[in-house]
Amino acid sequence: MDINLLVIGMDYAKYLAGRANWIKGSALAEVMKKASELQKKGMKLVSLAAGDPDPDLIPRKVLGEIAREVLQNQPKSVMYTPANGIPELREEISVFLKKYDNLEVSPENIVLTIGGTGALDLLGRVLIDPGDVIITENPSYINTLLAFEQLGAKIEGVIVDNEGMRVDLLEEKIKELKAKGQKIKFIYTIPTGQNPMGVTMSMDRRKALLELASKYDLLIIEDTAYNAMRYEGGDIVPLKALDNEGRVIVAGTFSKVLGTGFRVGWIIAEGDILKKVLMQKQPIDFCAPALSQYIALEYLRRGYFEKYHLNSALLGYKEKRDLMLKALEENLPDAKFTKPIAGMFVMLFLPEEADGIAFASELMEKEGVVVVPGKPFYTDESGKNAIRLNFSRPSKEDIPVGIEKLAKLYKEKFGE
Numbered sequence: 001m002d003i004n005l006l007v008i009g010m011d012y013a014k015y016l017a018g019r020a021n022w023i024k025g026s027a028l029a030e031v032m033k034k035a036s037e038l039q040k041k042g043m044k045l046v047s048l049a050a051g052d053p054d055p056d057l058i059p060r061k062v063l064g065e066i067a068r069e070v071l072q073n074q075p076k077s078v079m080y081t082p083a084n085g086i087p088e089l090r091e092e093i094s095v096f097l098k099k100y101d102n103l104e105v106s107p108e109n110i111v112l113t114i115g116g117t118g119a120l121d122l123l124g125r126v127l128i129d130p131g132d133v134i135i136t137e138n139p140s141y142i143n144t145l146l147a148f149e150q151l152g153a154k155i156e157g158v159i160v161d162n163e164g165m166r167v168d169l170l171e172e173k174i175k176e177l178k179a180k181g182q183k184i185k186f187i188y189t190i191p192t193g194q195n196p197m198g199v200t201m202s203m204d205r206r207k208a209l210l211e212l213a214s215k216y217d218l219l220i221i222e223d224t225a226y227n228a229m230r231y232e233g234g235d236i237v238p239l240k241a242l243d244n245e246g247r248v249i250v251a252g253t254f255s256k257v258l259g260t261g262f263r264v265g266w267i268i269a270e271g272d273i274l275k276k277v278l279m280q281k282q283p284i285d286f287c288a289p290a291l292s293q294y295i296a297l298e299y300l301r302r303g304y305f306e307k308y309h310l311n312s313a314l315l316g317y318k319e320k321r322d323l324m325l326k327a328l329e330e331n332l333p334d335a336k337f338t339k340p341i342a343g344m345f346v347m348l349f350l351p352e353e354a355d356g357i358a359f360a361s362e363l364m365e366k367e368g369v370v371v372v373p374g375k376p377f378y379t380d381e382s383g384k385n386a387i388r389l390n391f392s393r394p395s396k397e398d399i400p401v402g403i404e405k406l407a408k409l410y411k412e413k414f415g416e
């Protein structure tokens with residue numbers, strides 16, 4: 001082949017659909033691009049920028065054995081599955097949720113999806129009309145904000161403190177939006193191990209949130225991505241476990257347990273929402289990956305969640321969290337940062353007037369440490385001084401090194 005498609009220079013812009021232009025270039029993509037350029041030049045980087053679990057804390061050898069068995073013995077593992085997923089896995093997930101999340105869900109109310117991302121996209125498609133208002137935490141998980149915005153939603157954020165969404169400010173917000181004639185569809189929340197803040201919503205706030213949803217007749221989408229990454233806070237239960245009215249719809253995933261590559265997530269829903277989700281799902285992606293579904297099934301059936309995640313990987317993540325908090329406390333004793341009891345992130349706040357995007361860029365160039373600026377996760381103009389730090393992915397050696405280098409630049413720029 002000597003035809004280089006790149007030099008033909010066809011102008012495709014005129015063919016593009018209007019909705020293909022909805023996404024703007026992101027500050028996150030810029031950071032990652034720059035990091036890979038520096039790496040190509042041979043610079044050794046310490047990354048605190050990930051949004052993934054640690055592949056070395058995932059039992060890859062064991063998963064490999066399961067994958068081999070499944071491929072050899074289960075012909076269905078290479079075929080389409082039913083749109084809602086294989087019944088055996090939905091049953092196992094039902095047992096899993098009861099055991100570890102105190103959540104009673106019938107397998108019929110579970111739809112297996114292509115990760116939590118697929119779950120959130122499907123729910124958005126079924127629930128959002130252009131112009132609808134969605135209330136989220138401010139800041140919130142950027143991918144979900146983008147998925148909902150693509151469907152024409154207007155995002156309204158409610159600020160987050162160490163106990164999660166400031167539910168005391170939520171009612172004002174709802175009243176204000178209603179007074180303006182806005183149609184609020186649902187509240188999207190990541191109550192446990194929030195991304196990007198790392199905070200977990202207290203039980204009091206969970207109850208207050210449900211009461212408000214009931215009072216104003218709103219749905220709640222509960223993103224449970226980090227429910228299996230809890231280090232403390234044993235009394236915390238999902239919103240769904242407190243929901244007597246069917247207002248809470250769950251988007252869950254195995255991504256943070258098995259690894260983000262498997263793409264197995266789920267929706268918990270009932271009634272018309274369940275029905276419409278299933279009808280939408282078929283033409284969009286047919287089903288979640290069959291091989292991954294069968295691997296997840298065997299992983300649960302054999303008690304590996306307990307053995308390899310709860311009693312092993314989770315301890316590794318907790319150790320890394322402790323290393324990061326210790327390094328921050330020692331190197332930046334006066335700085336403000338969150339102290340997660342779940343999830344994989346710490347949010348660090350630079351002094352009020354600082355620019356986190358500029359800081360992240362300087363930190364990468366001068367010190368070779370990659371972090372994610374918090375700004376893109378915010379739903380308004382705030383968060384300029386926020387920096388998201390990941391502790392799940394970097395090695396135990398890299399965490400203190402990265403924080404020391406970050407602290408060095410911090411002190412150079414802002415003083416002790």
Ligand SMILES: *Cc1c(COP(=O)(O)O)cnc(C)c1O
Pocket residue numbers: 114115116117118141190195223225252253254255260264265
């Ligand atoms: C990781 C994550 C998800 C889901 O990711 P998938 O890999 O698509 O399962 C959903 N919500 C949040 C907040 C996440 O951090």
